[in-house]
Amino acid sequence: MAPLPALFNPAVQAVTARAFSAPSWARPWRRSAGHPRIAVIGNCQATGVAQALRLLLPGAEVETILVAGLDRRFGHIDRLARHLSGADHVFSHFFPEGFIAGGNVHGLAERVPGLRLFPTILFSGFHPDLVHVGDEASLRLSRLVASPIGPYHSAVALAGFRRGLSVEATLRLYTGPVFEQLGYFDLWQASADYLLRTARDVGFGLDREFALWCRGGVFMHVINHPRLPVLGNIARRLAREAGYTPLDLPVERYAPDMLAAEPVWPVLPGIAERYGVAGSTLFKGDGRRTPPRLLDLADFVAESFALYARHRPADLTCTRVDSWEAMPGIRALFDGAA
Incomplete structure (x- = not known):
């Protein structure tokens, strides 16, 4: 999936907010008799939405098409549109130009009548210390610096390293007052406003759902990976608004949460106390191919420092930590921990 900070880029937001042309909405969707063919296009969240649709609509044929592989698989947006011509419904995340020759999702909508956008869930409220390091603007995970658990870093750890603090001194900064x-x-x-605004921009308001998610506790594994109940809610709405009656069951009780196999960032105690949820200092690595590693906060920071030491300073760029360098109060906060 695209690195999170790039998705907050105003230029990307502006393109996302463009309305579909009237003709693309004017023609009716085709309807199969009891066995709809559905295509779900998007990032890693699309896999969970498709998984939920298969469960909620027994008999439906649901295909997942990941945006990261669009160019490799189809080569041009016209070929993708031809592939989708037999689908009864096409649900898609927004994707900008660059993922496939010939255009972005709006260009695809002009070729695929009835294409329905649904939102990408990005929310950093539970994990405000989580950042990317490296070329955030590239939209390519390969251009990011790896942490001990993947492309996810602690801003406090990176800032501590860049200010010359020891691991022990940096660990003293993981407190609520800091x-x-x-x-x-x-x-x-700020994160809630962004999520709700971008959802409205694609015609899929989430105000009610967001309130319910918050009442249920932590609903994100990391800032760009929601837990399965969130994706199940989105799938159920897509099915209902397409004219179907999905099964009335909680998806998370009947299907595995595939994103839980990937890295999981804890809600740190200083954050958890503020929001009344359970806190933790255990970081989980990617467990899709090998058993996942579990690191406590001290080990995570120590291993992060060791990784940073192997990189050139110019490689360790991060929008947030770079901005802290221009703030005397924050510089003093870190220097005072030495």
């Missing part, structure tokens, strides 16, 4: 000074608790509202 998080307050870093503005972490302000990220909840």
Whole structure:
């Protein structure tokens, strides 16, 4: 999936907000008798949505098409459109130009009548310390620096390393008062506003669903991987609004949460206390191919420092940590921990 900070880019937001042309919405969707053919296009979240649709609509043929492989598989947007011509419904995340020759999702919508956009879930409220390091603007995970558990880093750890702190001194900064000074608790509202605005931009408002998710506790594994109940809610709405009656069952009780096999970032105690949820300092690595590693906070920071030491300083770029360098108060906060 695309690195999160790039998806907050105003230029990408502006393209996302473009309305579909009237003709693309004017023609009716084809309807199969009891066995609809559905295509779900998107990032890693699309896999969970497709999985939920298969469960909620028994008999439906549901194909997952990942945006990361569009160019390799289809080569041109016209070929993708021809592939989709036999589908009764096409549900898609927004994707910009560059993933397939010939255009972006709006160009695909002009070729595929009735294509329905649904939102990517991005929310950093539970994990405000999580950042990417490296070429964030490239939209390519291969251009990011790896952490001990994947492309996810602690801003506090990176800043501590760049300020010359020891691991022990950096660990003293993982407290609620420090998080307050870093503005972490302000990220909840900013992240919620972004999520709800981008959902409305694609015609899929999530105000009600977001309130329910918040009442249920932590609903994200990391900032760009929602837990399965979230994806199940989206799948159920897509099915209902397409004219079907999905089974009335909680998807998470009957299907595995595939994104839980990937890295999981803890809700750190200083954050958890603020929001009234269970806290943890255990970081989980990717477990899709090998048994996942579990690291406590001290080990995660120590291994992060060791990785950073093998990189050139110019490689360790991060929008947030770079901005902290220009803030005397935050520089003093880190220097005072030495």
